Amino acid sequence: MxxxxxxxxxxxxxxxxxxPAPSAPPAGAGAxxxxxxxxxxxxxxxxxxxxxxxxxxxxxxxxxxxxxxxxxxxxxxxxxxxxxxxxxxxxxxxxxxxxxxxxxxxxxxxxxxxxxxxxxxxxxxxxxxxxxxxxxxxxxxxxxxxxxxxxxxxxxxxxxxxxxxxxxxxxxxxxxxxxxxxVDPRYAPAQDALAEGDVDRAVAEYEKLVAANPADAEAAAGLAMAKVLQRVQGVDLYAARAAAAAAPDDLDAQTLVADLDLYGGHVEDAFTRLVDLVRRTSGKERDAAREHLLGLFAAVGNDDARVLKGRQALASALY
The missing domain is CATH 3.40.30.10 (Glutaredoxin)
Incomplete structure (x- = not known):
């Protein structure tokens, strides 16, 4: 869909x-x-x-x-x-x-x-x-x-x-x-910062929440999404895509375009790009691509059908 x-x-x-004044519903129409x-x-x-x-x-x-x-x-x-x-x-x-x-x-x-x-x-x-x-x-x-x-x-x-x-x-x-x-008072400072366009402050506020309670799934998701916003601030979309096309195995270029895809709502494209990068790389670069992808999974939400599909693709790429 x-x-x-x-x-x-x-x-x-x-x-x-x-x-008009309320009237009785027609017979058979239900309560x-x-x-x-x-x-x-x-x-x-x-x-x-x-x-x-x-x-x-x-x-x-x-x-x-x-x-x-x-x-x-x-x-x-x-x-x-x-x-x-x-x-x-x-x-x-x-x-x-x-x-x-x-x-x-x-x-x-x-x-x-x-x-x-x-x-x-x-x-x-x-x-x-x-x-x-x-x-x-x-x-x-x-x-x-x-x-x-x-x-x-x-x-x-x-x-x-x-x-x-x-x-x-x-x-x-x-x-x-x-x-x-x-607004849940726990998240209000971070959400206020986002509403004001202060992404760096939002990241810092979410980091406090996660440090205080690592099991807080909403705070973790908020932090992951805020970090995506932080990374794409001021980025030239067309220049970023050109750089990624010219260097398909460049970790920084590919992860940046994945962030831009996620920010633009192209969630599956972001996941596919990083799964393919994991499949092509090895060692530290592969680990970094995997960690970045896990961060994008957290930003979207672990119960999302696209995340479940992405996790399956990642497992296939790793093993």
Missing amino acids: SQQPFSRPGAIDLSALKR PAGAPGGAPGSGSSYAVSVTEQNFQETIEASVTAPVVLVLYSPGRSPESATYAEDVAAAVAAYEGRFLAALVDVDVTPQIAQALQVQQIPLLMVLLDGRPATQPIPGVLQADELSTLLNQLAQQLTAQGISGRHQPRQAGSAADGEEDEEY
Whole structure:
């Protein structure tokens, strides 16, 4: 599945939404969103059931951190309701980096009309009140969903976007109050530094966290990504690529282009470049290429499907 980087194509048009008094859903349409047993993801602290009444507030919550909007229809596509549950569960694992917003279009067809939705299920990622990726129709498999969220989380870090959604009560919808930004206080100094563009300070702050607790996986991932940002600062992309093409076995040239690939979202290209370098080199250079690749694995996240594939390729290159 091809992933799209964050973009800002334009704010969502809400003009198609009417705001009549709430009425009972049609027979067979299922329980209203938020009703007991009626909404997928009702056990997640980072999921909301979207209605016409809270749709605007849900979109505004994307100013804090991305909102993963899923439109589903239990009546027309029972598997789409299961998919909505799967998305909510996947989002919950990121502890506030994303908020799952679940729209039952059987109950609230006006939202689907406002978004000009042609196919169910449909997933959209919103940031700053606007679509941040192209809409993704159909059901994503678990590994595809993990890849999408991992890549978006990586891009958030690279762009210095550090906000987090606060946990919601199980099955709750946005209550009309603006979602307050939440940043884990342990990571706040490093994330503030990234937001200010001070990558060197971010590296130093993450290093403190890792030194204090080597088992802190999020701090280790933050440090690895911050080091990538540190290494690519001020680099001329075209000159770097030309140097790597001219010297395919030069460790510094190849690792720099791998960093640039990762920073630009070409994760698999970065991994492949370094796996090939490991395969061609020996001794200290091979060890250095391997260590650099392990650092890129940490930056992306060890649970990412691309990292698992990259580790298999690395093992093959080594043995």
